[in-house]
Amino acid sequence: MLGADGLNLAMMIADSGIIDAAVNDLMGRSQVMMMAEHRGVGTSMKKHLLKWRSNARERLTRVCETERFQQEIALYQEVIHWDESQFFVQLPELMRQLERDSVYYRKAKKLVERNHGENNPVFAHFFCDQWYQSLSDSIRQAQVLELEENKEKLLADLYQRMETLRDMNNVTEQGDVKGLGRLWDMAGAKLSRSDVSAMKSQAQFLRKNPKLLDMAEKLGRMASDVDDPSLNKAPAEEPEMVEEKSDMAVDDIVGVHEDDDLNKLLPNETLFLAYPELEVVFYKRFADKRLMNYRTSGKTRTLRKVKTHRPEHRQADIEKGPFIICVDASGSMSGFPEQCAKAMAYALMQIALEEDRDCYVMLFSTEHIMYELTHKQGLREASDFLSYTFHGGTDFEPVIFKAIELMQGKRYRNADLLIVSDFIAPKQSEELAHQVTELKKKHNRLHAICLSKYGNPELVGMFDHCWHYHPNLMGRLFKRR
Numbered sequence: 001m002l003g004a005d006g007l008n009l010a011m012m013i014a015d016s017g018i019i020d021a022a023v024n025d026l027m028g029r030s031q032v033m034m035m036a037e038h039r040g041v042g043t044s045m046k047k048h049l050l051k052w053r054s055n056a057r058e059r060l061t062r063v064c065e066t067e068r069f070q071q072e073i074a075l076y077q078e079v080i081h082w083d084e085s086q087f088f089v090q091l092p093e094l095m096r097q098l099e100r101d102s103v104y105y106r107k108a109k110k111l112v113e114r115n116h117g118e119n120n121p122v123f124a125h126f127f128c129d130q131w132y133q134s135l136s137d138s139i140r141q142a143q144v145l146e147l148e149e150n151k152e153k154l155l156a157d158l159y160q161r162m163e164t165l166r167d168m169n170n171v172t173e174q175g176d177v178k179g180l181g182r183l184w185d186m187a188g189a190k191l192s193r194s195d196v197s198a199m200k201s202q203a204q205f206l207r208k209n210p211k212l213l214d215m216a217e218k219l220g221r222m223a224s225d226v227d228d229p230s231l232n233k234a235p236a237e238e239p240e241m242v243e244e245k246s247d248m249a250v251d252d253i254v255g256v257h258e259d260d261d262l263n264k265l266l267p268n269e270t271l272f273l274a275y276p277e278l279e280v281v282f283y284k285r286f287a288d289k290r291l292m293n294y295r296t297s298g299k300t301r302t303l304r305k306v307k308t309h310r311p312e313h314r315q316a317d318i319e320k321g322p323f324i325i326c327v328d329a330s331g332s333m334s335g336f337p338e339q340c341a342k343a344m345a346y347a348l349m350q351i352a353l354e355e356d357r358d359c360y361v362m363l364f365s366t367e368h369i370m371y372e373l374t375h376k377q378g379l380r381e382a383s384d385f386l387s388y389t390f391h392g393g394t395d396f397e398p399v400i401f402k403a404i405e406l407m408q409g410k411r412y413r414n415a416d417l418l419i420v421s422d423f424i425a426p427k428q429s430e431e432l433a434h435q436v437t438e439l440k441k442k443h444n445r446l447h448a449i450c451l452s453k454y455g456n457p458e459l460v461g462m463f464d465h466c467w468h469y470h471p472n473l474m475g476r477l478f479k480r481r
Helices: 009-027 030-036 042-065 067-079 084-101 105-115 121-167 178-186 193-208 210-225 267-274 276-287 336-355 378-386 396-406 430-440 473-480
Strands: 236-246 252-259 291-308 323-328 359-364 368-372 416-421 445-450 465-468
Touching (some): 009 042, 042 121, 067 084, 067 121, 105 121, 193 210, 210 416, 267 276, 323 336, 336 359, 359 396, 396 430, 430 445
Antiparallel strands (some): 236 291, 252 291, 359 368
16 A cells, blocks of 8 residues: 555544544633533533534544545545556546645645656655645644534533523522533523513512422422332442443454554554655654554453442432423413412422423313423423413313323323313213323322312312312412512
């Protein structure tokens, strides 16, 4: 071969440290540094940066997929497999192709002119070596530009999340800072002033109606009281021999990269030592850790402590399922009941953030709408839910059947289903009562909050727990003072 293999150039440059340098630059920004040290946010933020780092590597390796680089790399790969005599025969045609496709052409032209037409075998190797360096520099430059563009987008996203966290400081006002970690994941969506105002008004409403918050906290604690060893996720550590992936192992050759390991040296690198004129090039590349080495991978056996998930009743850490909140959005719920229903959902969203649980809201009247309050766009969905105006009639069965269908899956074990309604409706079918009974056998709990003193007692009787909250007008006026 006349030169080094160029197929893995993009991957080698992506692994050369430019991504780590970009991450370090981001972490060095004062605002980012302050946020990374914030308890409850730092871990989530660092995970966010690590995910970006992994995605950035993939994007940088795709830089070579442009037509310009593909053509030049293909040409280079063809030329390095020529012998010296073929190189000099094909050199004029090679120069014509370089003139069309490569930034290396000008330098190549000067090298050819300095050679004065001599068929020196060393020149063919030197020509390809310089071509390789030119390709490497061009790809590196393109990757740096791509990285800078993505870094600016990431920085804008980080600042957006910081701004949202500042605006949403009331979301975790009643809870633990652990909820901030998940809130960071939800803070990517830009919220308007009206969005933030709507959520803050719910926090204020909860402060004025502490009984609602008390009900939400009691409901949240019930998932911890389940006596089922299969739900215990408390980790226990014990020593175990495990196999770990290691770049030092030599089980498989997975690629090529630049390094100074003489044991993994590609054979073509020793060609520099065959010619005294190029020997200094070899030692320079060795000192700079730029010799082409095989990249190896394999597994090593290590004795270390690993976490297992055995039931340990003394240190029970119960796996808690999601909250599914079904809110009656009929016209009879407008006014104070509507405020209570929205505030209860907002309070349970806070608890879900703290306890690493999911939280869904299903609005129902003559049709049902579903919101997921704890996924990446959860703040936007929460805002949409809080701005929804209640109207229409009441139809219990479809939404309860839909909730029961969701809770059949393993993901919803030990879940809490809450119906918030005035329960001014007829008794439901026997089929629904039967499915509710079956659902309770899977440690799922069904709760109700009745917001009217005229609620149907037979309908409320289906649930495990029922809270009644309907303070009279005088009581509400007194609380506002």
